[in-house]
Amino acid sequence: MDAKVLKFGGSSVGGFDKIRIIAEQLQERIQSGEKLIVVVSAMGRTTDELLTNINTLSSAPKEDHVALLLTTGEQQTISYLSIILENLGVRTKAMTGYQAGIKTFGGHMKSRIANIDQHAIESSLASYDVVVIAGFQGVNGEGEITTLGRGGSDTTAVALAARCNIPCEIYTDVEGLYATDPRLYSAASRIYEINYDEMMEMSALGAGVLETRCIEIAKNHSIPLYLGQTSSEKKGTWIMQETEIIERKAVTGIALDSNMMHVTLYEPRQDSTLIFDLFKQFDSHEVNIDMISQVINSGGFQLSFTVKGTDALQLHEILESIEEMHREMVTEVRTDRAKVSIIGSGMRDMTGVASKAFISLHQSDIPFYQTTTSEISISYVIDKKNETRAVEMLAGKFNI
């Protein structure tokens, strides 16, 4: 299929004036011969407003009812955008998640896409210039409406692109991808090309532009992904296969995650089941942990890891139930620490990145409490008070 998927997020469609601007840009592209699949989120703060309404009605609403309510937001956006596009003479077909055959599995509010009805979309695109699809939503095996969880509309867009094997352009109100947060390091350079693995590390390690699952889908299907700023002439970022990127640096970016918890558990026994009990709990609470280090010696068993700050409540529940099983366990949860990561696939064959980083931190008097490395990244847990200094120093050293 010769088409493209374009996705516009909540603040890009925050008002009718903004939707009209997007519609005019789509009209231009249609007139130059393109066929477009457009995925949109709910307008502006609609989803938050609906959630606020729910909070006044129930402290524990059922997820199927919440998903049913939230999905009206995207349904309204696709209606409005379609009405404006038709008014501009663009033949437009609007489709909700279930109409586009976006089948999901898993919980109602953290659903994952199982399949998409490519035929429904392709046959619509044969009769219309633009197919507008509601992001963030799908339908499960029981015919119930579901939502895809965080970054859901991005996932819808990338999954559609993967299913149809066409490129995907994601537009947000962010200016573009930087090698590190320009609020921390003003000399940070823009990244115009990055490969899937690096982008996944950047996202996972705190550069919150795209959810990792989106990049994963794009990678698995070799779908070129473009990150651009809505209604901006500025060049965005292409996320693509390594082989298509010409210039390469050892370090592509530096990510900082300030909102995390650093957890250390200690138990004076070597034959502990702690790690198994712990993983079972994290699994059932659907909480991800990162930077796992385990040390067993004659003194006992020690485990360190990091958890997202947004999972504080779940972490508390998990540790409480673990403490009941492991009475001798000593727990330390630190919220005054941050994770700084150096990312670059150049590390694979360019030596010296790790040693340069370790030496620099030492020379700058920035202590670190834990470090983990992957093939293309190195992460350090440091004191939060040192985070800005660490980013500036490393960005300077690696010339990003």
Place this chain on the structure above:
Amino acid sequence: MDAKVLKFGGSSVGGFDKIRIIAEQLQERIQSGEKLIVVVSAMGRTTDELLTNINTLSSAPKEDHVALLLTTGEQQTISYLSIILENLGVRTKAMTGYQAGIKTFGGHMKSRIANIDQHAIESSLASYDVVVIAGFQGVNGEGEITTLGRGGSDTTAVALAARCNIPCEIYTDVEGLYATDPRLYSAASRIYEINYDEMMEMSALGAGVLETRCIEIAKNHSIPLYLGQTSSEKKGTWIMQETEIIERKAVTGIALDSNMMHVTLYEPRQDSTLIFDLFKQFDSHEVNIDMISQVINSGGFQLSFTVKGTDALQLHEILESIEEMHREMVTEVRTDRAKVSIIGSGMRDMTGVASKAFISLHQSDIPFYQTTTSEISISYVIDKKNETRAVEMLAGKFNI
């Protein structure tokens, strides 16, 4: 199936406080062992607000996009009501029109129900106490979302009741059905029981409580229909089969239609095709005409009828195109007239109603320009200035 369909209209669900009151009443009924199917409209003025938004975006929006937008209103109400019910411990399943398998045909915004998936609803009712269904909406053969037009949520409720062969209770903010409009005749008595035919005549002739199509469905399937006031202890009105009504009067009600046009067409030819051309036009414009009288004599051809005031624009278009075909035709459209109707199935076997009505109008100096009779009604076109006096006088004469 041992259950009931309950329907709550827009003003009954105009705010969360009102929805909560309804939820508590449903909870009580569930606790006393009932199983309920609840149909709700969009909250308060939601539909109007969405239509206003559309008007700022396009002067001629496509009906499929409008229907897609409007149906989010009912979807939000079913979500909110379900969340509140679950919070009260009532096991609740929410269903949109398409989830309830409400299949429609015809235009996107004046759809008619072709079928309902009784199995989907019954199996939901087996696992839940209440099934909450979005009114006013369905899905057509192409899988597109449609709306049912005026009185759509009532139609959803009655059609569901008919499909499942169970009674239907319709709750509005109106106090109940009166023998005539109490604003015109303060002594008007309440009607507690009325048969389908009378109710259809009442509705068709101007007592705008229920759309005639709803009563027609109820009649065809012998579904008892109850009209009640939301959150009121007051007794409502049962619409049912003649045989179940114990006490009967000759005249059940008097209806007034003030918003109508009285049209007279004259053509000095006896062999006119006027009436055929006219009906073709009314059909293609989807305009209903009423009180049709035709006179042919040596002087020519004369046709009188009434049209709803809301169809003024279409009437104008129709008459323009008819005038082109019939150059000698003389047209008179009067907007200063009203239609007053006497309704009662007692007329079938109680004599004297018609003569009593004619004599009373004559004695009261109320001229009428046209009259038509059905088996259970008599209608008069009178001057609008006499409408209140006519209703008062007739109500008094027939002791309603």
